[in-house]
Amino acid sequence: MSLDKETMLDLYRDIVLIRTFEERLGVIYYEDKLPAFDIAAGPIPGEMHLYTGQEAVAAGVCAHLNKDDPVTSTHRPHGHMIAKGVDLNPMMAEIFGKKTGFCQGKGGHMHLFDPSIHFGCGGIVGGGIPHAVGAALAIKMKKENRVAVSFFGEGAANIGAFHESLNLAALWDLPVVFVVEDNLYAISVPKEASTSVRSNAERGAAYGIPAVQVDGQDAVAVYEAAQEAVNRARNGEGPTLVEAICYRFRGHFEGDAEGYLQENEKESWKEKDPINILGGQLKDQGWLSDAEAEAIQTEMNDRVMAAEQFARESPYPAPEEALDHVFA
Amino acid sequence: MSLDKETMLDLYRDIVLIRTFEERLGVIYYEDKLPAFDIAAGPIPGEMHLYTGQEAVAAGVCAHLNKDDPVTSTHRPHGHMIAKGVDLNPMMAEIFGKKTGFCQGKGGHMHLFDPSIHFGCGGIVGGGIPHAVGAALAIKMKKENRVAVSFFGEGAANIGAFHESLNLAALWDLPVVFVVEDNLYAISVPKEASTSVRSNAERGAAYGIPAVQVDGQDAVAVYEAAQEAVNRARNGEGPTLVEAICYRFRGHFEGDAEGYLQENEKESWKEKDPINILGGQLKDQGWLSDAEAEAIQTEMNDRVMAAEQFARESPYPAPEEALDHVFA
Amino acid sequence: MSERLLTTSKAMAEAIAQEMERDESVFVLGEDIGAYGGIFGATEGLLQKFGPERIIDTPISEMGFIGTAVGAATEGMRPIAELMFVDFFGAGMDQIYNHMAKIHYMSGGNTKIPMVLMAAIGGSYSDAAQHSQCLYSLFAHTPGIKVVIPASPYDAKGLMTQAIRDDSPVMFFFHKGGQGLGWMTPNPRATGHVPEESYTIPFGKADIKHEGSDVTILTVSLMVHRCLDAAEKLAEEGISAEVIDLRTLVPLDRETIINSVKKTHRVLIVDEDYLSYGMSGELVAIIAEDALDYLDAPPKRLAVPDVPIPYSRPMEQHVIPTIDRIINNVKELIES
Amino acid sequence: MSERLLTTSKAMAEAIAQEMERDESVFVLGEDIGAYGGIFGATEGLLQKFGPERIIDTPISEMGFIGTAVGAATEGMRPIAELMFVDFFGAGMDQIYNHMAKIHYMSGGNTKIPMVLMAAIGGSYSDAAQHSQCLYSLFAHTPGIKVVIPASPYDAKGLMTQAIRDDSPVMFFFHKGGQGLGWMTPNPRATGHVPEESYTIPFGKADIKHEGSDVTILTVSLMVHRCLDAAEKLAEEGISAEVIDLRTLVPLDRETIINSVKKTHRVLIVDEDYLSYGMSGELVAIIAEDALDYLDAPPKRLAVPDVPIPYSRPMEQHVIPTIDRIINNVKELIES
């Protein structure tokens, strides 16, 4: 545990912001949906996959990225986008389906695109992995020293696009970092039922790609592993596979009954809350007082509330706008 | 080199039969196509991918298989099908597009199906790999002790279906053997440009599948590696990945100008002709005289000629038969 | 004595269970079909009944597990594979298109692929462009696949039983909004009478779900529900609409379509799939071929206007046919 | 001074080369497009001109390299990906369908995907069910993809240049039998005049390749050649057929189609793709919508009769439209 105060506090602030954003969405989402849950109702309809519990991974990796480093994400994209430094207002507005959203309401929570931070995501598992390879290829062709990062889950590591992407990245020696967030489940399917090896880090060898496993609940550990991976890419030394073992504190999506969980499983994982782990490390160093932690939480509450207010007050797109943007 | 005379002679006979069949096709194929090559003309129109040079792989693996062990193959299927013990007449007739072919002329050289020997193939790279997994799953569900085998090239090992299939086979502990025939090229693309590791055997570890590399020009070496793999599957101990390093002595398909080859590359590989290697081993043992070799060649010539005659004398399907068999 | 009512999802699960009891070679594989019971409930309770050997949760490997189903089918099994959302077809399309659909033909009939590939379709709940598609037109365009799209619990059970017993590959499309799920917008038409005993409904027989004489409405899936709602409203205004649920696109019940058009002389096609180069065009074409002289007005098509499905509610409601737009189209058709 | 003649494949390669010289962000990736020059010659000579950094041979990884092209496009490149045979689309369909086609829309226009995906189509040389398909209807059904299908060397160069400069994803389909390759059945229409200087042909403009007054024939790709041969034979018998090469299915030149039908009152659609739920149905539908009262006979469709392409020559020739069957269909149409 060898990071300076600034860096650790930045990580902490990112994690608290992501947690605050997600937990607030977890409240707003149910507005007008209950008592009889109706997925189509409320200010935020459709599926909702929240990142609560995995914040240390997004924070620890994106801490090494600049605005112009491309990041591709998944159906669970909020944490990555926030850690990448997104403007919360158009992000929240997009999740609300408002005209002021990044995608003018066409994308929603699973399809958030912000070119100003080179961020994209999507709802198809594995779909974003080749995009990071392509972004890295563009970077290499332009002889820039940017780095592309692709986040995806352990479930996605079993789809063909994973294999093809890692092979291409290694073949072409591309500046890309693959981050597998192993949160133990793909919806209800546990890793043992989906993955024929204990650790996806073992799969790096199949491509000659250096791979490392890290505790995804420990932001500092993620930060250090990601630092090495991102530096390797920036120095033109090719791709890395980072496997972060983590856990989602909410269901796969909101409304998930989680009947597939073991008894007390979630409770024991909650003892490894990334906020407490990093917060504890900071407090041990005397770098974070309870009052300071309070202040950070309050600041993040305010930022999320401001974004929420912006989103709520923004207009919906006109129905006819559905016909725009099919072609450039 | 520890096989008995019978076994080695059987391998030799298989290899000579495959070679004789393929080289004869290599002659027939050009009938009525020259001088100005027209792929649509002649008794055997369309693409033609011949197996000449790789015969030891098919022979060495299929020596361990029974008629009811399912085999899935590729766009280069003749060797596997012959080694599996196919009836040459309907096979040749199918390649000629005749009514007496296995598929009544609907399949042709890339799409040969013979349920009596549980053999199928197809023209889509990687397409047959999951089929072997499915056949193995059926075997396991029926609690039989059959073994499924999938042959494919080193080029196919870079497509997603390879990754997904090996993961499934390992997860479910299925009786299947994956045979990668590494003949150094995927059409014109050399392995170094397609494969990020030196050997596909290194990829077994990504699935916890035992993997072995073997000299694919040496039938005895293939035989021994395949024996272990097939036994493992039959004993319920799960899948194996066998990588056979081999070489095709003809172009990717007939008409291939092979501009992508290194100088003298093919010549030096021809010094490793599987017929000469195995023939030499047999002669060293005093198990094969020149006269006996002659006799075997003559026998195989006769068998191929008989199949050719059967095919030539068979009728074409009626045009309207094109409308049959869309549904069962 | 009161009829037994079932939701569509329970009707599907019951059909699968009865066939699994009847035939050892039937099994199910796919993502989250075991402990979870299928994201849309189509396999609920099956793991408990039949165990993990026959109800197999797979990794996220569409190419792999659909190809596995094809391979198992060649060895005498009768697999049912669930694709979850049809939108994910692209991850396994080669196995669907070049293998599942073609092996029987390429083999000259010597190799059968008796399998069912089921998938959820449709939108209207803001799941956006990658989780709201219908796409049945893509598969109806593919020689070698039978395309089944039930619109009621009764049809779902009978057509599923038929699909499992069919020796050809069948794609079975069920609409998320028609499953009768507790977390979807309540839909009374998603619950209905379903006999307990096993029964089949033959493919290629459309069902006239509402008789009428002024206009023919051709449709499938959830749009059947909306067209029935529209027909009831239109009836109040004295307009008699005949709502035909095609039920299967391949084979297609050309006769029922043509006979209805010859009776009403006017036709509206309501399609939740994309407008161009799909189902709606094909239906107009066969009518133009077989009933051209009976048409008193050009056929009308109400479908998704060649845009991906947008997330935001007002835009989504603008592109997916609604009861109001169905009514307006019928009126325009009558007046023309 | 004599015109410069080029084959279609050389015309394509020239268009790509000129755009690569003009714009650094253009590059090509795919299987065997480098040293081999593309299985169908579309990239011949480009490796020598531009080197392996911009002419990239890929492994057999359709999902990977098409997705790579999409990702590179999001970062300002203008990739040209070659799929070789369109039949292989299934191995990369998710990237085509859910990403290449939808990202621009899902992003509300903030992310462009300026890429070309080119693929060879068609049969008539006994390459059987997995190497002879056309499938352009599948992609024309997909919102967000422009669908381009040239039928002459001149159109191939102009439309390829246009495709590379377009800011939307374009699928460019070329027929193996129209490339002018030395190993295919000789086809005089695969060679023609092509200006050396760069030029574009706008999308959405059909080309009347043979004027006529008795019947309208709508078609694309190699079928344009067969329809032209048929039209010449029919002319000898005094039948005047108008052959319209649609050139692009998305956007579609509705106006030219409708105007021709209003002139001839009879229409035959000739399509090498599968008959049902595809191009031929859509074309009949728009004619029924816009020119119903002008039709003196039901529109006719000549397409592959919903079967996979069989290997054996007599069967293949039975299902792919031939000059003779085109002629017979026209005569039946005239007589009806």
Ligand SMILES: Cc1ncc(C[n+]2csc(CCOP(=O)(O)OP(=O)(O)O)c2C)c(N)n1
């Ligand atoms: C190709 C594809 N198959 C299936 C799905 C349905 N699906 C959405 S998320 C998910 C689980 C993903 O698991 P993982 O990759 O581990 O990510 P996590 O949800 O755990 O963050 C599945 C199966 C999909 N979206 N795309």
Ligand SMILES: Cc1ncc(C[n+]2csc(CCOP(=O)(O)OP(=O)(O)O)c2C)c(N)n1
């Ligand atoms: C999915 C797919 N992509 C591309 C092709 C075109 N193709 C046919 S064979 C071949 C090369 C295969 O190489 P390999 O797997 O090494 O087998 P080999 O030909 O060397 O025996 C390619 C690219 C195809 N048939 N299918």
Ligand SMILES: [Mg+2]
């Ligand atoms: Mg997971």
Ligand SMILES: [Mg+2]
């Ligand atoms: Mg090879």
